Amino acid sequence: xxxxxxxxxxxxxxxxxxxxxxxxxxxxxxxxxxxxxxxxxxxxxxxxxxxxxxxxxxxxxxxxxxxxxxxxxxxxxxxxxxxxxxxxxxxxxxxxxxxxxxxxxxxxxxxxxxxxxxxxxxxxxxxxxxxxxxxxxxxxxxxxxxxxxxxxxxxxxxxxxxxxxxxxxxxxxxxxxxxxxxxxxxxxxxxxxxxxxxxxxxxxxxxxxxxxxxxxxxxxxxxxxxxxxxxxxxxxxxxxxxxxxxxxxxxxxxxxxxxxxxxxxxxxxxxxxxxxxxxxxx
Amino acid sequence: xxxxxxxxxxxxxxxxxxxxxxxxxxxxxxxxxxxxxxxxxxxxxxxxxxxxxxxxxxxxxxxxxxxxxxxxxxxxxxxxxxxxxxxxxxxxxxxx
Numbered sequence: 001x002x003x004x005x006x007x008x009x010x011x012x013x014x015x016x017x018x019x020x021x022x023x024x025x026x027x028x029x030x031x032x033x034x035x036x037x038x039x040x041x042x043x044x045x046x047x048x049x050x051x052x053x054x055x056x057x058x059x060x061x062x063x064x065x066x067x068x069x070x071x072x073x074x075x076x077x078x079x080x081x082x083x084x085x086x087x088x089x090x091x092x093x094x095x096x097x098x099x100x101x102x103x104x105x106x107x108x109x110x111x112x113x114x115x116x117x118x119x120x121x122x123x124x125x126x127x128x129x130x131x132x133x134x135x136x137x138x139x140x141x142x143x144x145x146x147x148x149x150x151x152x153x154x155x156x157x158x159x160x161x162x163x164x165x166x167x168x169x170x171x172x173x174x175x176x177x178x179x180x181x182x183x184x185x186x187x188x189x190x191x192x193x194x195x196x197x198x199x200x201x202x203x204x205x206x207x208x209x210x211x212x213x214x215x216x217x218x219x220x221x222x223x224x225x226x227x228x229x230x231x232x233x234x235x236x237x238x239x240x241x242x243x244x245x246x247x248x249x250x251x252x253x254x255x256x257x258x259x260x261x262x263x264x265x266x267x268x269x270x271x272x273x274x275x276x277x278x279x280x281x282x
Numbered sequence: 283x284x285x286x287x288x289x290x291x292x293x294x295x296x297x298x299x300x301x302x303x304x305x306x307x308x309x310x311x312x313x314x315x316x317x318x319x320x321x322x323x324x325x326x327x328x329x330x331x332x333x334x335x336x337x338x339x340x341x342x343x344x345x346x347x348x349x350x351x352x353x354x355x356x357x358x359x360x361x362x363x364x365x366x367x368x369x370x371x372x373x374x375x376x377x378x
Contacts, residue, residue, distance in 0.1 A: 231372060237329070241353055242297065245297075245353055245354045247350075249347055250349070251350065251353070252349070252353065253330065254329045254330065256328065256330075256372040
């Protein structure tokens, strides 16, 4: 059963979709990017056998309204958007599942101790750009010199494009053939918004998000939390371990054969881990 | 998680990369440290195996989130060079 609709969360129309029938505590998913819409989160529909899974596209990308007002592209606005969506849907009790940039929104929201939040799932957490960039450079420094040289070329050069493609295959997707749902997100992504918020160079961001760091808020999260990451994740296991120590009632799980998308590359195991966590947390 | 009661002795944990540590009670520090050293005695375990073993060992016997304390203490013991990571694939943890 699929229901979809729009809410006006302040600055434009935000699209949402509800998959599954009412049952156990629903899960609200938050996509990454920024501006990389929900489609690639499709594997989480596997959890809809006994509960509703809610997907939405953040304002400015995917099925939501593409707006020109850049002042909206902030962590604060997207946290407010999430708050409004939960209110609009009338969710009394719910679980938040953020992925990558979506974890910043989810954790920022959770740090305010919102009513009804039962537990938090942070997949491939992106909670501090400075720490994330530092770790990315640590990964790059361990790669062959020839590869490093290519990544130092301008982003529009063929050498850079070739190297970034290889980097993404290993540390982002963790797979060579991209599933249709991931390609949909690629296609519906708002690249201009991404470049504005993060920057053009993946390894040296210069947009407003370059300084984002919510690690000081993590100790305020008071619900059971699980952090997930792949062994070859751009969000490294080392960084995920550190984030785990900052969230009081948390645990983490590493997927040994995955990068930033363990929910695709180790789908069954990932869903099993989430189901067990939800059961344990409740 | 922050046990700063006046009458409770606490320890500020270390982090291998010098990141911020966590202040935890000495009793809990010692319980988790003992359990980690015991489960790693004579063997190398992956992250997942280590936490399965730790939970099995302490379930019902430890007052607190075993996973959180385990993660924090594992990092502390790495910083103190008591535990180290291997270059195996998958990576494992062992006593130094």
